[in-house]
Amino acid sequence: MSEMVSSYILEVVQIVILLAAAPVFIGWVRTLKCWFQGRTTAGIFQPYRDLIKLFHKDIVLAENASWIFRITPYLIFGFTVLIGAIIPVLSVDLPLSSTADVIAIVSLFAMSRFFTALAGMDIGTAFGGMGSSREMTIASLAEPAMLMAVFTVSLASKSTSLSQMAQVIAHGPLVLRPSLAFALLAFIFISLAETGRIPVDNPATHLELTMIHEAMILEYSGRHLALIEWAGMMKLYLFAVLGIASFFPWGIAEAGNLIAIPIAILVLAVKLVLAGVGLVLIETGLAKMRLFRVPEFLGSAFLFATLGMLSFFMLE
């Protein structure tokens, strides 16, 4: 009984960490980017201030907005929190972690994207439709690569359940698996596309012709915008955590082992700091590419994932 209670407490702790850490993570990435580019920073807690400011503002709603437009921020937020509760971040034994395997998690992200795209088309401006069209195109192209990467990782653990995958890798002998290396490369490419980072999309731009994700949410304001922004931050955090859980799970707490939780939190923080450094290196080193170069970019992600699968069959 106490084990069950403790696992539920753990679940709550994980969600609280998700809500609190996602803005800090994005703040860390922005700060780091400023340092790299020789600018002064606003500090890693700036995203909190942005969110608080937005939550305090009133909403200006377009006259012809329908209920889709108004419900979408809540749905996006809901889906993102749900995914955050499912991915095993701190411990492999979470009550909700068997709600969805990796494929279902990818679909949950797809569901929140589906509503974002609809909201983009709801007002009836050209920007919104453009953003929706581009976002859905890029997402469709990322999907086969994502599935291939999942397939490759699941070959080693014979499972698509994240807890199981994390356990198998964390307990297995520490060897360099070429299949996992290729899959990780593919996963990084896909994450950049899915979270709308350079070189696929630029999160900092409001230049009309190049924006993708921002174009869909142009008409949002006030708490609606705050929810969407917060969910966007959590999405980046969740992709980082998804990568950590499936490729670098070492340090994750075992079932029923509560003493390991503080260590797990610490290890997670270190991993996230490093993930942020990696992300900033990529974003500073590369330029945003043209929209019609993205298929090649995602095609190479697919290729890497396929190579990973082939190398599993040939070498392992």
Added chain:
Amino acid sequence: MGLPDLPFHLRLDPLSGFFLTLIGALGFIVSIYSIGYVKGFIGHRPVTSLAIFYSLFLAGMFMVVLADDAFFFLISWEVMAAASYFLVMFEDERTENRRAAFLYIVIAHIGAIAILLSFGLMAGFASGFESFNGYTFDAMRHASIPPHWAAVTFFLAFFGFAAKAGVIPLHVWLPEAHPVAPSNVSALMSGIMLKTAIYGIIRVAFDLIRDFPWWWGAVVLILGLVSALLGILFALQQQDLKKLLAYSSVENIGIILVGIGLSMTFASFHSPVLSALALTAGLYHTFNHAMFKGLLFMGAGAVLHATHERNMERMGGLIHRMPWTSALFLIGCISISALPPFNGFVSEWLMFQAFLLSPALPSTLLNFLIPMGAALLALAAALAAMCFVKAFGVTFLGQWRGQHNPEIHEVNWFMRIGMGMTAIACLCLGIFPTAMIRWMDVIAASFVGGELSESAGAFGWIWLTPISHERASYSGPIVLLGLVGVVSLVFLLLHARRKTIHKGPLWDCGFEKVTPRMQYTATAFSMPVRRIFGFYFHVRERQVSKHLLDHKAFIKSIRYSLKTRDRFMGWLYQPVADVSFWIARKAGKLQQGRIQVYLIYSFATIILLLVLLR
């Protein structure tokens, strides 16, 4: 019953039962919808023929799945085809309707000939080509067919059923016939008539022939993948809402065939559980597709009923005027895009699980190739989501794009109830998959000898664990509850303090003169896909601009036209049609209209016969 010496046989086994339920369920719902829908015709045209052929059509489908001999099967099959032909022809004053119906009946009959030949072969082998006694399915089950003849038999039947199901490249009738039929009929044709072809394929492969090599499954799998991918790519390029739905049926039939093909491959390697998983996924998708495609066609019918418009480029903003239809249509869109927690997701998830288990097969070639199939299926599923964002977004969201602003009202209650029932079915099938799988498990158990319900529901009805809980698990109820919980919590927290919502004009980055004509159109929405996958289509794009003062800088007007066509029509059908017309013309020259010439023909024939048959 039946002819003298040729009695009809009827049989109700689990597979027939499954399809009977399917036909009965959607038939019932669509019939409720039809009460409201047909009201729109009353006063304009006689609806007696619609009612008669509608009932005959339903009866034909019931008889097809109940038939237990080739003779009765083909009679029912033809009743179904002929009735649906007249239904497509219902509004026969328009040329396009007559053309579509003609194309439909031609392809249906080419398919029926192939099915007839296939049954003929099986019946022949069953009775040793000596009597007519082999025409019952029971005799065919016990026939011993040599392997290469078995392949001929199966692929003849597969060809025939594929023509009915609209598998690429035999799909051309589908996007012609579905849009022009009355929408309640389109819902039935797409929702259940295509499924009778799926029934036929399963019946012939798993029941009548039973023993097959792996490459049959591979061929079915590949054709399924081609249909899924090309079907959705074509669907994305459509501006006609019903045509888009018709092409999306091609995609979904492809997905179902992927499940059947995988199941056949697994079955030929004697892995019953995997085969059962793939077959269950395919059948589950069959049921799901009937529900959401029925819903979507009924929704498209409601839009057509209210606006008299099929072209999405002239619609928009219907969510404000048709709240019920738009909400229900949205549920259909989410379901067909395979998004949780609705039903399309469950069947595609099961299918991916079956794909991911393919490394268990002993063949290295298949180990490499089957994952590629999974990737293609993922691409098709993601493009489907894009396609239905477009369908819903352009039709229901934004602002009305048409020239004049007609009076648009929500449809009547019969139509709303019909759509509502399928929408509820979509949600229930997504949330309670374990109950559904337990119900249909007997089909897989009787054909491939594998059972799923033991493992799939091992942790109670909340958790779906197809093979084992370590392998993969999914819980629809928890996704739904979690979502509703978080959303309502956030909503309550944010609404604890009242905050005013100011209504204002569109912002659009500060651009002031936004008009509804500036919205993103359906054509524009699919432009990236048209460019990336352009080589699949026949695209003709033209832009003519008129200038003021004959200078390029002063544009007065721009006329843009775009034609995107299916390449198969030009590649495959046009040559065949041309050749048959050429032969017909040559043969026509024999008819001179002069009695002397005909007498010479008769004389020459007699001489020839005397020489040959001495």
